[in-house]
Structure formats: C-alpha cells, structure tokens
Amino acid sequence: MSNIKISLATNFSEDLVNGLRAFSDVYELYGRMKDDVFCGGRPNNVSQNIEQEIFEQHVKQVRKLGINFNYLFNGACLYNKEQDPVWQKKMLSFLDYLTSVGVNAVTLSNPLVLQLIKKHFPHIICRISTFCCVDTPDKAYRWEDLGADIICLDFVKVNRRFDILKQ
Numbered sequence: 001m002s003n004i005k006i007s008l009a010t011n012f013s014e015d016l017v018n019g020l021r022a023f024s025d026v027y028e029l030y031g032r033m034k035d036d037v038f039c040g041g042r043p044n045n046v047s048q049n050i051e052q053e054i055f056e057q058h059v060k061q062v063r064k065l066g067i068n069f070n071y072l073f074n075g076a077c078l079y080n081k082e083q084d085p086v087w088q089k090k091m092l093s094f095l096d097y098l099t100s101v102g103v104n105a106v107t108l109s110n111p112l113v114l115q116l117i118k119k120h121f122p123h124i125i126c127r128i129s130t131f132c133c134v135d136t137p138d139k140a141y142r143w144e145d146l147g148a149d150i151i152c153l154d155f156v157k158v159n160r161r162f163d164i165l166k167q
C-alpha cells in the first residue's frame with residue numbers, strides 16, 4: 001500500500017467515478033457548481049455548468065466509494081460580503097445543503113469564512129487554498145489557530161524549500 005494520497009479535480013462524469021474504483025490512492029475529489037453563494041478560484045466563464053441534480057448524484061456516488069468531496073470556496077475576493085449578516089445566513093444555508101448531500105470538506109481563502117464554518121460546522125474539513133500564498137511557518141500557524149485542518153502551501157515559493165517545509 002502506498003503512502004501517496006491524491007486529491008483530484010472532478011469533471012462530474014460517471015466515467016470518472018467508475019474509474020476511481022481502480023485507484024485506492026484517491027482520497028478526495030474537488031469541484032464546485034458554477035453559480036452558487038460562494039466565489040471559486042476559477043472564473044465562471046471557464047467553470048463547467050453543472051445542474052444541481054447532477055452535482056448531488058455525483059457527490060453521493062463519490063461518498064459511497066469512501067472518497068471525500070471537497071467543495072471549492074476559494075475565490076480571491078468576496079467583496080466584503082463575508083461581513084454582511086444576510087450573506088452569512090445564505091452561506092450557512094448553502095453549507096447545510098452541501099453537507100446534506102455529502103460534501104465533507106471545503107477549500108477556503110478567507111479567514112472570517114473559516115471561523116464561521118468551524119463555528120457552525122466543526123465536522124467539515126477546512127483546507128486553506130494555495131491562493132492564500134502560505135509560504136512561512138508563521139502564516140501556517142495563523143491559519144491553524146483559526147481552525148484550518150489542512151493548509152496548501154504556496155506552490156512557487158515553498159515547493160522545494162525543504163528548510164521551510166521542515167519547520
């Protein structure tokens with residue numbers, strides 16, 4: 001058995017789900033619906049338009065295989081919507097929906113949103129996006145103190161810096 005764990009982008013196809021049966025190293029699929037309460041890391045004009053029913057079926061199939069589903073909520077800017085109590089209610093309602101269909105992880109880029117999710121959904125695995133440019137132990141510790149479960153390090157500045165990775 002390998003120590004490799006693979007987090008794989010989904011294309012929401014049934015062929016992908018069927019193909020996963022042969023790869024025990026895939027522990028997670030990640031993706032998002034095009035139009036939702038959140039902002040994702042990819043612009044909507046290049047995001048795949050997935051109907052809600054297809055999204056739900058896909059997540060359920062993935063979870064039946066024992067694979068996590070990570071919803072992307074890693075937009076670089078929320079235009080301070082995260083400060084608005086009305087938006088926060090919409091976000092929490094959407095997270096209720098996501099968890100009801102089996103989503104059990106999210107990728108984030110906003111400290112306040114991380115704190116809100118951990119307060120209301122402590123069981124959700126929260127991953128910090130590479131968009132946050134975590135490239136020092138101090139930055140990683142700050143995210144960890146806010147409740148992050150997993151931190152994706154800056155893939156440019158830290159990728160092969162073993163001296164930093166050891167810290």
